[in-house]
Structures are given as C-alpha cells and as structure tokens.
Amino acid sequence: MNVSAHRAFSFLRTYGYERVSCSKEERTVAEALLNECTSLGVSAQLEEFTVPCGRVSHALLRVTSPYVKEYEVTGYERAASTPEGGLDAEFLYAENADEVLLEQAKGKIVLVNGYLNRATYEKLRKAEAAAILTFTGRTIDRESESDLNRCKLRETLTEPFGAVPVLNMRAASAAEIVRRGAKTAHIELTGECYDGTSQNVCATIPGTDKAEEVITLGGHYDSVYFSSGVHDNLSGSVIVLELLRYFAAHPPRRTLRFCWFGSEEQGLLGSKAYVKAHADELKDCVAMLNFDVAAPTLGSNHLVTLATDDALHYVAGVLREAGYGVRAKQDTYSSDCIPFADNGVPAINLARFGTNGADYMHNRHDSLKSGYLDEHALDITLQQGFVLLERLANAASFPIKREITPEIRQKVDEYLFKAKKE
Numbered sequence: 001m002n003v004s005a006h007r008a009f010s011f012l013r014t015y016g017y018e019r020v021s022c023s024k025e026e027r028t029v030a031e032a033l034l035n036e037c038t039s040l041g042v043s044a045q046l047e048e049f050t051v052p053c054g055r056v057s058h059a060l061l062r063v064t065s066p067y068v069k070e071y072e073v074t075g076y077e078r079a080a081s082t083p084e085g086g087l088d089a090e091f092l093y094a095e096n097a098d099e100v101l102l103e104q105a106k107g108k109i110v111l112v113n114g115y116l117n118r119a120t121y122e123k124l125r126k127a128e129a130a131a132i133l134t135f136t137g138r139t140i141d142r143e144s145e146s147d148l149n150r151c152k153l154r155e156t157l158t159e160p161f162g163a164v165p166v167l168n169m170r171a172a173s174a175a176e177i178v179r180r181g182a183k184t185a186h187i188e189l190t191g192e193c194y195d196g197t198s199q200n201v202c203a204t205i206p207g208t209d210k211a212e213e214v215i216t217l218g219g220h221y222d223s224v225y226f227s228s229g230v231h232d233n234l235s236g237s238v239i240v241l242e243l244l245r246y247f248a249a250h251p252p253r254r255t256l257r258f259c260w261f262g263s264e265e266q267g268l269l270g271s272k273a274y275v276k277a278h279a280d281e282l283k284d285c286v287a288m289l290n291f292d293v294a295a296p297t298l299g300s301n302h303l304v305t306l307a308t309d310d311a312l313h314y315v316a317g318v319l320r321e322a323g324y325g326v327r328a329k330q331d332t333y334s335s336d337c338i339p340f341a342d343n344g345v346p347a348i349n350l351a352r353f354g355t356n357g358a359d360y361m362h363n364r365h366d367s368l369k370s371g372y373l374d375e376h377a378l379d380i381t382l383q384q385g386f387v388l389l390e391r392l393a394n395a396a397s398f399p400i401k402r403e404i405t406p407e408i409r410q411k412v413d414e415y416l417f418k419a420k421k422e
Helices: 004-014 024-039 118-127 155-163 171-179 230-249 269-277 279-285 309-321 336-344 373-392 406-415
Strands: 043-065 069-073 073-075 087-093 109-111 131-137 166-170 184-206 211-222 254-261 285-291 299-304 327-330 347-354
Touching: 004 024, 004 131, 004 171, 004 230, 024 184, 024 211, 024 230, 024 254, 043 073, 043 166, 043 269, 069 171, 073 184, 087 131, 087 171, 109 347, 155 406, 166 171, 166 184, 184 230, 184 269, 184 279, 211 230, 211 269, 211 279, 211 327, 211 373, 230 269, 230 285, 230 373, 254 269, 254 373, 269 336, 279 285, 285 336, 285 373, 299 309, 299 336, 299 373, 309 373, 336 347, 336 406, 347 373
Parallel strands: 087 109, 109 131, 131 166, 211 254, 211 285, 285 347, 299 327
Antiparallel strands: 043 069, 043 184, 073 166, 087 184, 184 254, 299 347
16 A cells, blocks of 8 residues: 555545634544544544634724724734724824834824734733734735635733734725824724634554654644635645555554644644643654645745754755755744644654745635645655655664754744743
8 A cells, every 4th residue: 555645635625625723614624534544443533622712793993084984804803892882092003013103002093014923912012002903915905806814812912911902904904094194093893702622633553663662743634714724734634644544554663643733723722732631642752743734736845843953964865865855944833843842852844835926825725726736746745754754663773863952942932932032
C-alpha cells in the first residue's frame, strides 16, 4: 500500500466546506476523521475541550457629523456591548495607534489600521478609547465578491486588558469615513459570551522495537468564516490521514501519534488543549511534524523548524536527497507546532504556499472553485512528509536531538506573550 494524493484529494473534495470552531460542521469532519482511523483498525478517539465563544446579535455604526450615514459593520465576538441606546462620541482616526494620535483618544471612537493585535489593543486601552473600529479587505473589493470579516476579541487581549466595544468594517467604508472628515459617530453593539465545545481527533499506531519514542503528527481541520478552508488547512489534514493509512499497514519502529486539531484559527486552541491534557506524555515525544497548508498548483515548498540548526540541515538534506527543493529556515510558524515547541518538543513544519496571484487564505476564495489547487501539487507535500516520516520512524538512532535553541525559545515566548520582543 502506497500513499495516494488522489485518495487524499477525494476526502478534501467531500469535506471542503466552512468548518468554524465549535460548529456542527467542525464536529462532522472530526467524526469523519475518527471513522477513517477506526476503519483502518487504528485506535482513535475524540478529545473535547472548551472554547471561549461569542455571539453578536446587533451591530451598528452611524457617522453623525458633519454628515449622516450608516455603514455595514460586524461586531467583534466577546467584545463589550454598548449601553442601552448605544454610544455617541467623537471620532478619531489613529492610524497605526501612534503615540501622538493616541493622546487624543480618551473617550472617543477610534479607528486604527490593520489587524487588532495585542500591542495595539493594549495601547488603545491605556489611552482610554471608548470604542474601537477596525477594517479588513481592500478598498477596491467589490461587495458582491467579498465578505465582511467576522472577528473575535480573543482572551489573550481581554484577560489582561478588559473588553470594550469593537466593530469591523470594509476598507472602502473606512476610507470614505476618513476622507469625508467624520467628526462624531454613534455605535451600537449587543453580544453575549458563552463556552463552546471543540475537539481534537487523536490516533495512535504503536511502535515495534522503539515504541517508547513517540513522533507526533499534526494538522488543523477547522476553517475561518466564509472559507471552505481547503488550502488552510484541510490539505494538511488529508496528508496526515494518508500517512496514517500507510503506517497502519506498515508498522513503524517508533510510536506514531496522529492529531487533527480543532479551533486552530481561534489561537491554536486545539494544540494548546492537547499539550495540557498530555503533559506527562510529552517527555517521550522526540519530534512533532506539522502540516499546515498545501496543494497550490503555482507555489513553492517551505520547511520551518523550531529546533536546532542541525535539525534544520538534517531535514533539508533528507528532502534534497529525495529530490525536493525547499525554502528552509529556523523560525516560529504560526500553527500548532508552537505549543509543542513551548514544551521542549522539536517541531518540523512542511508547507506549500501559493505564489502571488495564486494563493488564497482566510476568505471565500480558499475554495476548490477558485481553481488554484490540485492533487498533483498536494502530492508534493505528501511525498515530502512520507519520505521524512519513514526515515524518522524507522531510524536505528533518532537523528534529531530533543533540543531547541535559545533564540527559538525566545521567539516562542514572544508569540505566546510570555515575553516582550527584545
């Protein structure tokens, strides 16, 4: 039995639909992965975990002077609701949350550029902004061909800094508001917070003579709103499933643990839950192989390790020997490898990114209808994973030290907000 990109792509076609965190669709795909494992005679189970969720029932933005106009907005899930009757305040465009502009932000409805990250949110809270506005997309986007993003105010922001009302709009709306010189605005936001349930799918193939050494494979299977998530990351999930098929029929010397993580798009919540639940077992985990994004027809292959330079050179050498060129580097990778590296497990990421004009992620165009993915391109990353895993699983002596450089550890701490950037 060999690995088959055609078979993997068939699974991708079947389940290539929106699968957001804690949804019934996410659960359906988890159960399908579980059934695939058990049908092969592999021991597997669902591991549930709790996710902080939010639900917005009403969101409104109206510029009130020097002109009056309402704009389409979405409210951030888990943001604070406005008082009854809404909030009226002066409007301020604070650009990149620059210090001088934020001196004027107290009590105002503040619009900022780009993604609302922790650093920006902290600045806005310290400046005592009454509410925050963000925008997504491009000013040239047609409404009929794009979606207004639904965002969440994550607990990594609210737990240290508290919650305020936050709304998101289209880039074209934000540009018009600034261009027309908005002075005051009225906003309304009504929402609620609740705990949802997501799940990881975990399967184990015991090793033969080196069973005490464990290699963990991972890939997340959830998507964001409005996206079928075939590139990000059902493609990685089907690669992990195909590797399980092979090793179920060809028992490896080392134990292989296969994990499909839920709620990655909400902040790596599945893999964080996994390492917490399996903390006592991680001492036996000699490496983690993560697959997050694959299959673009036009693109390039990437290898990112969170380990040592020796590990990077070893993996790159194995792939080169097999005829695969990759762009290789030691760095963090915003995916489920992070919690493993945080626990001292060397992590290896294999990915294939699309090139400019042929790469769609976190929007409606991450879909098979966009025609930018194919099974032959999926096979590239599948074969890379197979070549590497077969070597690692059956090596006489494990070739990668259980070691992570101080530089990578520092970057992981910064990513997880355990340390500030130096």
